[in-house]
Amino acid sequence: MHYFQEFINRKDTYSVKWDYAKTVFKSENELLPMWVADMDFHPPEAVTEAIKSRAEHGLYGYTFIADDMKETIKKWMKKRFGWEIQNEWLQFSHGVVPSIGKAVQGLTEPGDKILVQSPVYPPFFSMIKDNDRELVNCPLEEKNGKYVIDFHAFEEKLKTGVKMFLLCSPHNPVGRVWSRGELQQIADLCLKYEVIIISDEIHGDLVFQPNKQIPIASLSPEISARTITLVAPSKTFNLAGLQASAVITENKDYRRALEKIDKKNGVSMLNTFGVLAMQAAYEHGENWLEELLVYLDGNVHLVDSFLQEELPQIKAIKPEATYLLWIDCRETGLSDAELNKRLIEEGRIAMNPGTSFGEGGSGFVRMNIACPRDTVQEGLKRLKKALASSSVSS
Known part of the structure; x- marks a missing residue:
């Protein structure tokens, strides 16, 4: 240490x-x-060694993400969170914020309402406003030094025609790890009002005992089908500058929508060193x-x-x-x-x-x-x- x-x-x-x-x-x-x-x-150290090895190799051409990377992430999700995912659920992105942008562009229309819970990571606001969607806010409540969700207010906001909810889980900046009960209430309401959940779980590995991170998509097949989960090694292993992240969703239509946005923007692969670092971190960094x-x-x-x-x-x-x-x-x-x-x-x-x-x-x-x-x-x-x-x- x-x-x-x-x-x-x-x-x-x-x-x-x-x-x-x-x-x-x-x-x-x-x-x-x-x-x-x-x-x-x-x-x-495994991350540094992987990058050094490729640097010494000296060729930095186009790099694809092989199935073994998907297996690595699949094993990480199973071991750390007890979440069973499939390889085909995985896509890759330069970062969680670009993935939020893709989801907003691919799954909503200009003018659609998107819900957030402030105080929250500032790009949640900008990804909504910069894409000409309507920001709907349901602020968290502070009670005795702990932040909680006002579920009555949450439902009232959803009733207004919200199409998408940006969930920060764990929450940045207030540091909450949402309990299973809280996540289930979120899930039930989003299912009731047919709201798509984009769950930013970039801090999911950085949880202090005795708290436990539960991916909201792991609650049930029904909620999995309405959720896109965003993860990355960037916060966990200090790799933010290498710009590599994963997008996880069971929903084929969601995956096609995200692929369509990538195609429109000419995005097809990640940085070579980002790919290597991500795999080394998840394989050897626990x-x-x-x-x-x-x-x-x-x-x-x-x-x-x-x-x-x-x-x-x-x-x-x-x-x-x-x-x-x-x-x-x-x-x-x-x-x-x-x-x-x-x-x-x-x-x-x-x-x-x-x-x-x-x-x-x-x-x-x-x-x-x-x-x-x-x-x-x-x-x-x-x-x-x-x-x-x-x-x-x-």
Whole structure:
């Protein structure tokens, strides 16, 4: 586990997280980046070796995805989630967000209503609006530091003629792992109102004990037939820049619709290194992942203890999954603008503002803790510097 402690200098590597933060946050200062969702850890050694081997081979021509890749993903889904899928259910994409875009374009029409649950990953909004669909929001409810679904409101929204529901499972940024009961209620209502489910399960491997990730499509054949599940090794194994993901659906009509969109856009294959990395990660990365989860859990506890002792007016929503902490700053009494100004100018730390996640995000920030413990501690010091003088604590 020592390799998670190693600090790796990512500056001047065209890293969005490290080299683009000053541009995104409009700052002249050097910022400690704890925002965009990638990790500051090396991936499993098998991934690096697979890429090195192909680099040494020296030819980077067109690369297809063979059946053994499908078998690898099939085995991963069975072992990690108890979900039996078939090879023919699998398609491949450059990422989960492009897959959401394809599903929106292929399975709905301009003007159709698509439901989301804010606060949620910002591309959920843009994939709807940029494709000229109508965004329908059913915000999550916060109860005693935990987010839940108001199922009465959920059904009322579906009644308005919603065609598609974008499910974030586990949920980013609030860190919920939806229970079987919650997923079954979602499924039952979507079946009742004939709503297509697009389930973004990119964080499904990053679940803390005793929680258990349940793919919503695994609940029943009926719900499987109405669901497209999106998965990727990118968050799990820190491979986001290699742009490789999988799309899983039993529904033949859905698969044909997605293929048609790919054909229209001239998309036919993935990046060579992305293919190799994805297979190596799923075949050989499980032990690395188990150690990662233990390390991340330690970072969660570090943040929670620090806030309780040093910044009691700030609270981290306890995550059931992901390496992204949803931090409640509302008791500081600061406006969102002042909160973000203090973080950038006084703390010199870059975290995602809660307002970017839509309704329910005001007064929050999202902190990425997928980094060495020393970096987390430095981030907490900067957070204290920025917020210790806020109105409640002063």
